[in-house]
Amino acid sequence: MTQLDDSLKMLKELTDARGIAGNEREPREVMKKYISPYADEVVTDGLGSLIAKKTGKADGPKIMVAGHLDEVGFMVTSIDDRGFVRFQTVGGWWPQVMLAQRVTIVTRKGDVTGIIGSKPPHILPADVRKKSVELKDMFIDIGAASKDEAVEFGVRPGDQIVPYFEFTVMKNEKMLLAKAWDNRIGCAIAIDVLKELKDADHQNIVYGVGTVQEEVGLRGAKTSAQMIKPDIAFGVDVGIAGDTPGISEREALGKMGDGPQIILYDASMVSHKGLRDLVTDTADELGIPYQFDSLAGGGTDSGAIHVTHNGVPALSITIATRYIHSHAAMLHRDDYENAVKLIAEVIKRLDSETVKKITFD
Incomplete structure (x- = not known):
């Protein structure tokens, strides 16, 4: 390192x-x-x-x-009955770069790790599979089994959601990734x-x-x-x-x-x-x-x-x-x-x- x-x-x-x-x-x-x-x-x-x-x-x-x-990041807007987090963007995002990315929900009880998900392509019709997934069809999976459990984790509407990535000096040390x-x-x-x-x-x-x-x-x-x-x-x-x-x-x-x-x-x-x-x-x-x-x-x-x-x-x-x-x-x-x-x-x-x-x- x-x-x-x-x-x-x-x-x-x-x-x-x-x-x-x-x-x-x-x-x-x-x-x-x-x-x-x-x-x-x-x-x-x-x-x-x-x-x-x-x-x-x-x-x-x-x-x-x-x-x-x-x-740029996201904000919690709601939690569904199964514990999945719905969210909105804060700042400009291209939906293509969002899926399957790790995020951190910053709550009053501490950080909660999540992953941005959607329906898997395997169950989508061929014509739909070729299109970009829209924001309205995405959710964040925090591993909660229910809304009550997500709330117990500390997640609530208005919490900020931040991309997760560690500062990295590239092999060419002039190049910095973060x-x-x-x-x-x-x-x-x-x-x-x-x-x-x-x-x-x-x-x-x-x-x-x-x-x-x-x-x-x-x-x-x-x-x-x-x-x-x-x-x-x-x-x-x-x-x-x-x-x-x-x-x-x-x-x-x-x-x-x-x-x-x-x-x-x-x-x-x-x-x-x-x-x-x-x-x-x-x-x-x-x-x-x-x-x-x-x-x-x-x-x-x-x-x-x-x-x-x-x-x-x-x-x-x-x-x-x-x-x-x-x-x-x-x-x-x-x-x-x-x-x-x-x-x-x-x-x-x-x-x-x-x-x-x-x-x-």
């Missing part, structure tokens, strides 16, 4: 933590543990987003670096940006933020941005990796290991030109690799942040990631480290005059 260094230990703790939208306490506590040594103060807003503040210059621009704490990269990698980037700036001379007030409920509507981004009132914002998240078989560059440009992705456009925002130019100019100056991408659908916390307050110049910087919104996703460690370096170096170049210039660029 690969010996985990301090950075990998943090990534393991972040991704192993259970926290779907509305249930972000575990990952929030992990993020608080790791970001507190580099912050002057750590608070939460009313919805539970974590906000860590580090002052470089007391009257300097406010710079927000936001990743979201929540992961659940919840979407978006604990953004939280890790926010932590490490504050770490990079701990002893740096810069002219800003930097906020490392772990937002809540991104997967169900960018909700924590709205409330935390209203609380901070940033002058500049970076939404850090996962992006699409287009480097697996069958994907053309017209469908997805991103490649793992080619650097952080600078998102030009998605369904939630058009990236701010002035900020985008500063970021790419900084990367070019320092030889930090990066790649461009644009998405017809989807969005990140930047989409909510940029329309708060009086309007906030914002940019989404993402990590090309394979198999997002499933039980396990894969990303490249170099992309993560280069994203941290790039954002930290941009912040070092920001001051009141630069922010003013960017705003009207």
Whole structure:
């Protein structure tokens, strides 16, 4: 087994933590543990987003670096008389990746292991067998013999259900496999940006933020941005990796290991030109690799942040990631480290005059 260094230990703790939208306490506590040594103060807003503040210059621009704490998962909706759990998705899921996957139901009495099931294909008509199973035809088997036994286990409607997967360093140790990269990698980037700036001379007030409920509507981004009132914002998240078989560059440009992705456009925002130019100019100056991408659908916390307050110049910087919104996703460690370096170096170049210039660029 690969010996985990301090950075990998943090990534393991972040991704192993259970926290779907509305249930972000575990990952929030992990993020608080790791970001507190580099912050002057750590608070939460009313919805539970974590906000860590580090002052470089007391009257300097406010710079927000936001990743979201929540992961995609499920919620218990009911239990039938035979003890099988019915559920709904929380966040976007492709039903094809759900069947026969192990999950953890987090209850007040402790964790309950389950498996997502459906009718076996052996008893289905041939034409039905060829179709994907719909969510309404799935259930979770927790090994209970009755509804009463399931309730005795502690399961009840509203409990969060989380994909089960252990953080894994692949044979190529640059490749990291885990659940919840979407978006604990953004939280890790926010932590490490504050770490990079701990002893740096810069002219800003930097906020490392772990937002809540991104997967169900960018909700924590709205409330935390209203609380901070940033002058500049970076939404850090996962992006699409287009480097697996069958994907053309017209469908997805991103490649793992080619650097952080600078998102030009998605369904939630058009990236701010002035900020985008500063970021790419900084990367070019320092030889930090990066790649461009644009998405017809989807969005990140930047989409909510940029329309708060009086309007906030914002940019989404993402990590090309394979198999997002499933039980396990894969990303490249170099992309993560280069994203941290790039954002930290941009912040070092920001001051009141630069922010003013960017705003009207």
